[in-house]
Amino acid sequence: MPSVPSDVPALRAALLDWYDVHARSLVWRTPPGVGTRPDPYRVWLSEVMLQQTTTPHATPYFLEFTRRWPTVGDLAAVEDGELMAAWAGLGYYARARNLLACARAVASEHDGVFPDTEEGLLALPGVGAYTAAAVAAIAFGRAANVVDGNVERVMAxxxxxETPVPAARPELRRLAGSLIRDERPGDWAQALMDLGATVCRPKSPFCGDCPITRWCAGYASGQPERYPLKTKKAERPHRHGFAWVLRDDQGRVGLVRRPDKGLLGGMLGLPTSDWSSTPDAAPPVPAGWREAGAIEHVFTHFSLTLTVRTATGQGEFIWTPVEEALAGLPTVFRKALERGLA
DNA sequence: CATCCGTGGAG
DNA sequence: TCTCCAAGGAT
Known part of the structure; x- marks a missing residue:
């Protein structure tokens, strides 16, 4: 069982000093050390967008969201479909539904003011242990234990x-908690995450640039990249199905609203067959369907071949201008639609 | 604790 | 081409 170094204050000072110089400049961030705290709305929004999502991918979405909806009250007033379309392409669409539910909860049940404690934040939709701790620390200066994938790797x-993840998660959390102090909680959390993102990277870490190697048992071992150990993950199955691109004579395409639960929940989509290796499937309406090729797409837990068929016709669909559909569809359907238009 | 849930970039 | 995986949450 690893033990905490006796001079935690020196370790903390070394990392915070490093952060003062090397903090990444991110659009949702305020500079380190400054007394002014960032807007909780912007902190929360950035944290939700960054869940399992890279900084470069989330950045343009954050800029667009804060431009269109500068306050949580503005966001709470957005219509569901508009919000889902704005989120299109960012993935994990349950986040968008929870984002809206959370904004509406804050607006209606908290007078538009975010709770300033971990416990209060944790009760909000789409806010889990990580996000609650991050917002509490960064926006409200609480000494919360902020543990994301970066922090887990740094602690490992x-x-x-030597315990592989995910079994090691409780221990990694405990170790991270042992380094928490009342001083600069938000900067501490972000310093650990910046270190993990830029120096203590998953592959080929830059130990030569690391401010805390003198305390690092992984560095001392000579093989820091070996940590965190991992259990092998199951391989991804492959599925295939059909997608139908039905167009009318006004440049529109027939779409459907997907159910809130499940894959791509709440998003607009093309009509499709089920995706369980169907040899063939009946189209949504009779028409002169033509083959338009196929597209490949990879989801988290399966890969997909979608055969695209196109026709012109009518029916009970959400008829949407093609340009609007291309901008508001999840990537798999955007690719299928582009195939159908080609 | 396991599974489900997207996407795109890096190596 | 292929594997990994990024500021996780809900069930």
Whole structure:
């Protein structure tokens, strides 16, 4: 069982000093050390967008969202379909539904003011342990234990944890908690995450640039990149199905609203067959359907071949201008629609 | 604790 | 081409 170094204050000072110089400049961030705290709305929005999402991918969405909806009250007033279309392409669409539910809860049940405690934040839709701690620390200066994938990796290396993830998660959380102090909680959390993102990277870490190697058991072992150990993950199955691109004579395409639960929940989509290896499937309406090729797409837990068929016709669909559809569809349907138009 | 839930970039 | 995986949450 790894033990915490006796001079935690020196370790903390070394990392915070490093952060003062090397903090990444991100659009939702305020500079380190400054007394002024960032707007909780912007912190929350950025944290939700960054869940399992890279900084470059989330950045343009954050800029667009804050431009269109500068306050949580503005966001709460948005219509569901408009919000889902704005989120299109960012993935994990349950986040968008929860984002709206959360904004509406804050607006109606908290007078438009975010709760300033972890407990209060945790009760909000789409806010889990990580996001609650991050908002509490960064926006409200609470000494919360902010543990994301970066922090887990840094702790696994710092303490040379031999237990593989996910089993090691409770221990990694405990180790991270042992380094928490009342001083600069938001900067501490972001310093750990910046270190993990830019220096203590998953592959080929830059230990030569790291401010805390003198305390790092992984560095001392000579193989820091070995941590965190991982259990092998199951392989991804392959599925295939059909997507139908039905157009009218006004440049519109027939779409459907997907159910809130499940894959791509709440998003607009093309009419499709089910995706369980159907040899063939009946189209949504009779028409002169033509083959338009196929597209490949990879989801988190399966890959998909979607055969595209096109026709002109009518029916009970959400008829949407093609340009609007291309902008508001999840990527798999955008690719299928582009195939159908080609 | 396991599974489900997207996407795109890096190596 | 292929594997990994990024500021996770809900069930």
């Amino acid at each position: 290396r710092l303490f040379a944890v």
